Amino acid sequence: MIWLRFHLHALGVALRGIALEPLSWLAGVLVIAVAVLLPMVLHATVGALAPLLRDIAADPEISIFLAPEAPPEATVALRGQLEPLLAAARADTPGARFKLREVPRGEALERFRIEAGRAGGAGALDALKDNPLPDSFIVTASNAAPARLTRLADAARALPGVDLVQLDAAWVQRLAAALGVVTALQWGLAGLLALVVMAVTFNATRVQVLLLRDEIEVARLVGATGGFIRRPFVYRGALLGLAGSTLALGLMALLGHALRAAVTQYGGAEFAALAAAVPVTLQPVEAGAAVVACVLLGAAGGNWSAWRQLRTHP
Structure with missing residues (x-):
């Protein structure tokens, strides 16, 4: 029960820090959402085109x-x-x-x-x-x-x-090669944007540490450990990753449905198959993995930033 109480306290401190700086929080969420959206769309597009390519080249x-x-x-x-x-x-x-x-x-x-x-x-x-x-x-x-x-x-x-x-089938082979390049680019881009997620949470956590430095000093005086002090910032980074990835999935669905409607409206029945192939979301397992990855990256960025700030400014 003590362990649960500590974590609930850390979550409450994280939410209070968000309430203190809502605009900075929303800006961080938006940056993460935009950063995560592109690899999500690329992954879903490649996944939608691969079966279609196999059917064409059968x-x-x-x-x-x-x-x-x-x-x-x-x-x-x-x-x-x-x-x-x-x-x-x-x-x-x-x-x-x-x-x-x-x-x-x-x-x-x-x-x-x-x-x-x-x-x-x-x-x-x-x-x-x-x-x-x-x-x-x-x-x-x-x-x-x-x-x-x-x-x-x-x-x-x-x-x-x-x-x-x-x-x-020569053009299909060239398209398959292009899809292979896009797949490699997608994973490289995902790795690069993972650093973006950590950088956003790192900077946001640094600002929060400065805002709460008086409370941190009081907690130190009463014997709080470094892990206890960093835990609210870990939760804040995790919440930032959760909100950003969820917003990215929502934006992907909105853009996908809008593109499907446009293709259906202007392309007619001839483009019905193309409209159906426009990705609007990831598979449930893939969407869950993307959200979990962003949560872990946000938590890691928050923990790293808090550790660095507390070590630099003891």
């Missing part, structure tokens, strides 16, 4: 185009050269599946006509005298490593009669 395709003037015999010959390449890819990539599909130039033109009709430009194709599109092959790959797809695309590009090869 079955990448390699498009192999012949020259527009290539005769039908060239298409037959190219199929005979592609099938051994796919057999070799299946042999050295256990679990991967490769499917080869031929797209004749007539089918390609018809697909293009349908897409142009949806876009309102079907009439432009009527002026064409000949079909400008080439015959092509599409290789669909499942559970294949990006490096294996790249080697397969390079091998197809070297075949005679091939005019152009496009690896449709």
Whole structure:
């Protein structure tokens, strides 16, 4: 009971110190909230984009185009050269599946006509005298490593009669690499902003020590230990971290809902999936971990500042 009474006393002193300087307290809370908000948003954005990226890149395709003037015999010959390449890819990539599909130039033109009709430009194709599109092959790959797809695309590009090869997953690979950079940046930024949280609590605690120096002197005269004197400042730093992280979560929710509403309003149904992917909060475990981390950082900053001030000004 004595232990609990000491801690309740320390909490009461911390709250009284907040009441003495409410504007300075609110300023510290706001600074911590802004500092914590950015890594939270980055983490939630990366977490929302990663599953979407996996879905997009689930079955990448390699498009192999012949020259527009290539005769039908060239298409037959190219199929005979592609099938051994796919057999070799299946042999050295256990679990991967490769499917080869031929797209004749007539089918390609018809697909293009349908897409142009949806876009309102079907009439432009009527002026064409000949079909400008080439015959092509599409290789669909499942559970294949990006490096294996790249080697397969390079091998197809070297075949005679091939005019152009496009690896449709290349941009997904670049996006995945960019997400990796953002993830590393996010953790580096989180470490840097952890120092900001400690610096804010350090300075706020230093001011409180100066304001309460008379009470600290009286407590020393009656035999209070250093831990007893520092405990209210530890609580104050912890409360500062708690309020700042909670405000950051609230700001993240407000900004996320506002952005979702804007995307839905101006993008329409076409951007419904994008609007749903806009992060509005962290996962419960992640949000709890962020709050606990800020509380511990605030408590550490408050304890360090109080210890330093009491040691410098005994």
